[in-house]
Amino acid sequence: MTGMLKEAEDFIRSYYNEIGRSELEIHSRLLEIERQIKKNGSYEQTIDEITYGAKAAWRNSNKCIGRLFWQSLNVFDKRYMQTEEEIYQALLEHIQFATNEGRIRPTITVFSPHDVRIWNHQLIRYAGYKTEKGIIGDPDSIAFTKVCQDLGWKGNNEHFDILPLVIQTKNNQPKLFEIPKEYILEVPIRHQELKWFEELNVKWYAVPIISSMKLEIGGITYPAAPFNGWYMGTEIGARNLADDNRYNMVPIIAENMGLNTKSNASLWKDRALVELNAAVLFSFKEDGVSIVDHHTAAQQFKRFEEKEGEAGRDVTGNWTWLIPPLSPGTTHIFHKPYNNEKKTPNYFYQPSPY
Incomplete structure (x- = not known):
């Protein structure tokens, strides 16, 4: 039995058992898969299998605190698309559908398992320039x-500056495509009480669409399968805008708050960080853009753990990613261990194409 066939069998049995299919149906599908593998060296998954696989991959994502909503993932099958132009249009559709005027919809678009790569880390991201x-x-x-x-x-x-999309098919030179402005929803960051915040001219995009990871389902790898949920506030407020190797906004905010930045004991970093996160949550909610605070997200993850237990499934997790980067000790996640075993289907890192 080939490795692919073994992975396919594990996947099909898991999927069919979960939806209540008979052993006869499982056997019939596995015979068809074996025939395809013997003939072509691979097999083609049905749209139902990909839909279940993509959702299960989210359910199995050890680093994700938002897994309660795994069943709500919208799955677009674009495996038949061959050209960079077709793929570009599908990516625009994904951005538009997922953004949904701010009412973010969890979405994945699955492209061919052969010869398609999106070079971007996320479909929407800001450029970085090294200058004098x-x-x-x-x-x-x-x-x-x-x-x-x-x-x-x-x-x-x-x-x-919003970066363009870079798409590569086969061994062709990668092609570059601008994202029209009307597709991109951004949120200007301001503070409910600190009115000078607006003068910092800080903003962030509404939807985090990861496009550099591969999706693995039943022995088949999809190198181009961009997916998104919605932001947890700390991803923006305690990492993207706060880390000193990112936008490093904490010292600027502390200075504007009049805090004593010469002494660590003044807790100026903590106080500035809280206000930055409060500003992010306030701004997104004011603009009607989906976002979740880390306390609510932790409560949702607890419900996910309970539901998985009711379904007889063990919850795996990467503790270092599940704890929020702000006040982690206030969540139940901080106080319990998690098994970091990696299950499939899942999303995995892959080597950069550049």
Whole structure:
């Protein structure tokens, strides 16, 4: 039995048993899969199998605190698309559908398992420029921004320039596509009480659509399968805008708050970080854009653990990712261990194409 056939059998049995199919139906499907593998070296999954697999992959994602909503994932099957232009249009559809004018919908678009790669880490992300006066924009994007520039893209050298999409099929040269502005929803960050916050001219995009990971289902790997949920506030307020190797906003906010930044004992970092996170949550909610605070997310994860237990499934998790980066000790997750065993279907990192 080949490795692929063994993985296919494990997947089909898990899927069919979960939806109440008979042993006869399982046997029939496995015979068809075996026939395809013997003939072609692989097999084609049905849309139902991909839909279940993508949802189960979210359920099995050890680093994700938002798994309670795994069954709500919208799955778009775009495996038949061959050209970069077709894929680009499908990505725009994904962005538009997922954004939904701010009422974010969890979504995945699955492309062919053969010869399709999206070079972006996320479909929407800000550029980063290394200049003589220091870094402008997102330091985490410097390498990819350079790739885009080498492909002919010209940014505005500003802090929040949206990067283009870079799509590659087969061994062709990657192609670059701009995302029309009307597809991108951004939220200006302001504070309910600290009115000077608006003058910082900080914003963030509404939907985090991861596009650099591969989806593995039943022995089949999909290298291009961008997916999204909605943001947990701390992802923006305690990491993207706060980390000193990202936008590093904490010292600026502390200064504007008049805090004593010369002494760690003043807890200026903590106080500024709380207000930055409060601003992110306030701004998204004011604009009607889906977001969840880390306390609510932890409560939702507890409900996920309970439901999985009721279904007879063990919950795996990566503790270092599940605890929020702000006040983790106030959540139940901080106080319990998790088994970090990796189950399939799942989303996995893959080598960068550049």
